Amino acid sequence: MADTILVPLELPDPEPLSPILIEDLSSLTVVVLGHYDLPEQTPASSAREQFGETAQATLDEVAEAFADAGATVRTRLVFGKDRAAAIQQIATEEGCVAELDPAPTEGINRILVPLPDVAELDRLPRFIRLLSEDSTQRITLFHVVEGEESRERGEAVVAETREHLIEDGFGPDAVDTLVVEGDEHDEEILRTAADYDAVVMYEPEPRLGDRVFGTLADRIADETGDPVIVVSRDY
Amino acid sequence: MAGHDLDRSLGLYPTMMISMGAMIGSGIFVLPALGYKKAGPAVILAYLVAAAVVLPAALSKAEMATAMPESGGTYLYIDRALGPLFGTIAGIGAWFSLVFKSSFALVGLGAYLLLFAPISQGAVVYVALALAVLVVALNVSGTKMSGQIQAVIVTLVVAGLLAYVVNAGFVADAGRYAPFTTHGGSGIITAAAFVFVSYAGVTKIASVAEEVKDPGKNLPRAMLGSMAIMTLLYIGVVGAIIGLSDPEVLKTGGPGGTASLTPMADGAGALLGGAGVLFISVIAVVALTSMANAGVLSSSRFPLAMSRDDLLPSSLQTIDARFKTPRNAVLLTGVVLLLLIAFVPVIELAKLASAFQILVFSFENMALVAFRVADVPSYEPEFKAPGYPFVQVFGFVAGIALLTQMGTVPILGAVGIILGSALVYVAYGRPRTDRTGAIGTILRARRGEEDDGIAATEPE
The missing domain is CATH 3.40.50.620 (HUPs)
Structure with a gap:
């Protein structure tokens, strides 16, 4: 079985992923995690109700790019305060052995x-x-x-x-x-x-x-x- | 699509810290002089009485929290137990209680800040208004307060209070404790009703109940433990205040000759080599700021949750696209906050905050009884409150008893909130909801009908 890698995105406006990275990871199982950051004032359930669909659409777009490149993709959407905790937990739940901290790149020499x-x-x-x-x-x-x-x-x-x-x-x-x-x-x-x-x-x-x-x-x-x-x- | 389910990560100690952090505030920094005026040095006993009345509601709420893992808290439990009419009353009551508490904390904060400025305490309302605008603006733009910062603040404040008590032990004037009671037993009860808010924070544990490890053991321990510690600390601090301060200053040092709003600072000049006033004021400012902010933060959750259940207009649940905060709910809370500070005398703020709190806590006890009696299949708490039903009945009766001892304004306030909320429900909520709550299940069972209320009582 291919290794599973977690690709966390910051919602609502994630930085675009470089096609090179998507291509490089295409042999893996990719879990695209959208973390929608919320302040203390906002209960996750309310935010999910209001922004859930748009956020999922954004995630699906990224997931599609991975799928087109040949990867097996799953998406997870989390609303909450603690991004690090969310990443940790989803990584454990999904059995990820690695995490990509994405940054724009044009070629890896x-x-x-x-x-x-x-x-x-x-x-x-x-x-x-x-x-x-x-x-x-x-x-x-x-x-x-x-x-x-x-x-x-x-x-x-x-x-x-x-x-x-x-x-x-x-x-x-x-x-x-x-x-x-x-x-x-x-x-x-x-x-x-x-x-x-x-x-x-x-x-x-x-x-x-x-x-x-x-x-x-x-x-x-x-x-x-x-x-x-x-x-x-x-x- | 499940939400963000955090693992159970809170042990006994962090849970206690959360509870203590939510308790420390105006209850100890501002209220002791008001209680002193009602009961004399016996105000110390009032803190014990208040703790005994708060505990049943805290335990009840913890049980319901482990059965309904959702934000919404008090309002949600009462709504699902007693139906949307009581839900509306409890939601608006709890919301008002927190707004009153925040406004009182802000006035107290203003009073302590004015100790640094050569301005009379009469200006306290303006300072409090300015602080309120600041707090509301913070809450609209969204804040991130990490658990660690909270823990650091609590530790500092508790350490500061301990230093205050210990130091006061050396200079306190024993003669000031006599006569111990000035207004007899009823004075103590009145004072207890007053200082009730000092323990209200313990129910904060219920809102993190889902994150507590081994809840059956840690929840009651954390509640009992944090209340025991705070009761001791309160008794020590109030004892120190009485031993240090001139009784006349306590009774009349406030704006317009009312009881002092800065009791901890009043006698602190004798402490820590004269730096006592500064030291205590800094601690008070930190604790009260944190409390006022937390108050606005959690109170705006009530209109939000009620709006989601169609009990208030839907515009209140809109999350601001830029700040990601429930802007309308926060602003509504802010407007009420400013009006209260501007037009309600400070003593009445304190009284009404307590009165609404007592009312809501009484309902919470009844809500638990409703859940247990209805025996709804979906109600499966991980933690069961001990001593049922005696503890809950005691909590309810004692709460109502306290309420009757508070004087005319708070009773009118409580009745007014019940009638006003009922009116809101009849005019807005009733045509839009068909939930009946656990109590509907009980009524239908009595009539021998098939139970069709289960789905409605289940948290969404």
């Missing part, structure tokens, strides 16, 4: 893959492959060495993962590695991501600041304009 400090990865390479096209020239496996961790350990993680990818059929020239040392894990990733066209990463540990600043994936998508695929952990 360079993909950044921030790695956690383990090398035994199964799910991640599958999603790297999705985004890699003929035009993709560079995939960078990236690791930030922080705290007690030694640089050797970081180098080992990226090198080992690179071996896996090459065994998996990626061209040796296309995959390179980058290890940096820094105290600010997220900042390093953000800074590096600016030079790339897309990011594929594992779901990071939730942090205290997520609610205030947004999750790392949200920040990458917002600040660098790269689409991000967040893969739920299988390590």
Whole structure:
């Protein structure tokens, strides 16, 4: 069975999805989630009554684009206050193994893959492959060495993962590695991501600041304009 | 198409915080002096009496909330139990009660703010009007108040109140507690009716009941627990206020020689090295602002829910396309709020807020009885209120008893709201609805007819 990926949209006016992304995800089962953000004052049921049809029509349009590309599509429409909670819950209910944080893109030449400090990865390479096209020239496996961790350990993680990818059929020239040392894990990733066209990463540990600043994936998508695929952990 | 069903994520502690956050407000920052004027130092006992009368309604509401997982709250439960006539009365009553409460909180907020300015307390109405406009504007444009911010505010306010009580313990004047009762037992009952609103927030638990983990255990615990904590805190704070303040200031320090609206600040000059007044005023401003905002926010839900049930004109349920808020319902609430602040004397605001609240709570107890007796198949609460039916009957009788002790204006107000709402129902709602509620089921069963009211009593 194909992996299921969640594509959350902010209603009522979602940003248009790039045809490239739709094409890339076409081999998967896609769950298009429309989250209609509401303030405290408004009960979800009232908003659904009034805006439900229009919102569903907007969702169906996006779903159709995925279906035309060959994907199996389901849609979910949620009215509510807490977007992050809605995404979490629908992802669980629909059995999604990844989430797309969409951003406009015209072509994916360079993909950044921030790695956690383990090398035994199964799910991640599958999603790297999705985004890699003929035009993709560079995939960078990236690791930030922080705290007690030694640089050797970081180098080992990226090198080992690179071996896996090459065994998996990626061209040796296309995959390179980058290890940096820094105290600010997220900042390093953000800074590096600016030079790339897309990011594929594992779901990071939730942090205290997520609610205030947004999750790392949200920040990458917002600040660098790269689409991000967040893969739920299988390590 | 199911709505957004959040997982059960609230444990005992966050549920208690929600409840306490909804309780803290004018009940402790503004009302103690008014109660003191009615009962003397025995106002402390009034807080205990009020808690005992609120509890049955809180438990009843929690049970109904786990059976009808919808926003709409009080109005919805009473409507589905006792039919649309009582639904209209309860909806308008609960709406008015919250608007009165908000307007009172705003006047209190204005009074505390004026402590910082060299202006007499007589200007409090204008300050309150300006604040009301601000709060309404906020609510039209839509707000996002996260649970964490709420928890931080509650923690700060509770910690501040504790510091106040403990510090006051060292400087309080024991002589001020004698004589303990100045107006006898009836004075205490009158004061209890007054401070009733101090606990009304506990029913906020009912509105999040669907999100509470293990509701059969956590709902009653959170209700009893938060009420126990708040009762102790209230007793401590009121005791401290009496021990710290000059009785004459408490009784006549308000605008136009009425009871003080800033009782916590009145004696606080002796506290925390003289910084007491500033410290307490800041806490009061934070708590009262949060309360006034929450009041407008939740009160505008009532016209909205009633309009959805065809009991009020449909324009009230329109959600504004730009702000995504029920603009018309909020504006209507805002207009009433401004009128109340401008034209109703502050003491009457407090009295009427309590009176309507007591009325609605009494109905809530009866609504639960109606559901249990009717035994509607669709009524399957996850949490069952303990002590049925004695607790509910006590809550109802005690509520009515309190109501009769409040003086002429609140009784007239309560009667007026019942008659006025009935009129609204006859003129608008009745031709448009055919629900009968659980009580209709009971009546039909008595007459031996087939029950056809089930569909109508089921929440939509």
